[in-house]
Amino acid sequence: MKLILYLSILAGTTFFAHSSVQKEDHAPYLVYLKSHFNPCVGVLIKTKWVLAPAHCYLPNLKVMLGNLKSRIRDGTEQTINPIQIVRYWNYSHSSPQDDIMLIKLDKPAVLNHKVQPLPLATRNVQPGTVCLLSGLDWSQENSGRHPDLRQNLEAPVMSDAECQKTEQGRSHRNSLCVKFVKVFSRIFGEVAVATVICKNKLQGIEVGHFMGGDVGIYTNVYKYLSWIENTAKDS
Numbered sequence: 001m002k003l004i005l006y007l008s009i010l011a012g013t014t015f016f017a018h019s020s021v022q023k024e025d026h027a028p029y030l031v032y033l034k035s036h037f038n039p040c041v042g043v044l045i046k047t048k049w050v051l052a053p054a055h056c057y058l059p060n061l062k063v064m065l066g067n068l069k070s071r072i073r074d075g076t077e078q079t080i081n082p083i084q085i086v087r088y089w090n091y092s093h094s095s096p097q098d099d100i101m102l103i104k105l106d107k108p109a110v111l112n113h114k115v116q117p118l119p120l121a122t123r124n125v126q127p128g129t130v131c132l133l134s135g136l137d138w139s140q141e142n143s144g145r146h147p148d149l150r151q152n153l154e155a156p157v158m159s160d161a162e163c164q165k166t167e168q169g170r171s172h173r174n175s176l177c178v179k180f181v182k183v184f185s186r187i188f189g190e191v192a193v194a195t196v197i198c199k200n201k202l203q204g205i206e207v208g209h210f211m212g213g214d215v216g217i218y219t220n221v222y223k224y225l226s227w228i229e230n231t232a233k234d235s
């Protein structure tokens, strides 16, 4: 677990390290899952539901939406407790498969320009499609434990065949692989890795052990669409 965590931080770092310009990108669907453990990112899919990796099922989880900067308040920030957390029925800690869960919020999120739900993918994405990777990062003035900056990056989706040939891709079912165009050189700092958004729809979410290099492995959200829709039936 430690190793996995380390690798994901390492990979995530190399991932966004290039963004020396620290402007906040627009990614109003990203929520921060605050806990006493490692940082996790989820996606608001309905006003009362967040989709997240199942390995983010952590004690004392709080869902933070809107502005994440603690020094500057702008009225968009909200902290909501989960009322129910449903992990995918076949998820197990010992395997990176089916790493997906749904969090029901205690009360609906109040939507504003920094808090907006993202629709789910309704089909598989074509290999080669350039998608948006969104994640949370730490701004330069933030030396705390919690990220405060939304960041976006573009990357093309790989074909399944191409992905299966990589060391990371081989062991996964229901995965979505993206190819990082740049391989970043800096290896420290921190980041919480991200989600894949293709044509403005949620196509992938982070897998627990993101191995780095120039390939990113995500859970293919489309494969879980009927489970998500059945579980998160109410608004």
Ligand SMILES: *[C@@H]1O[C@H](CO)[C@@H](O)[C@H](O)[C@H]1NC(C)=O
Pocket (backbone or CB within 6 Å): 090, 095, 097
């Ligand atoms: C459930 O997960 C296990 C371990 O990843 C896998 O071997 C099995 O095929 C999965 N079952 C289904 C029905 O997806």
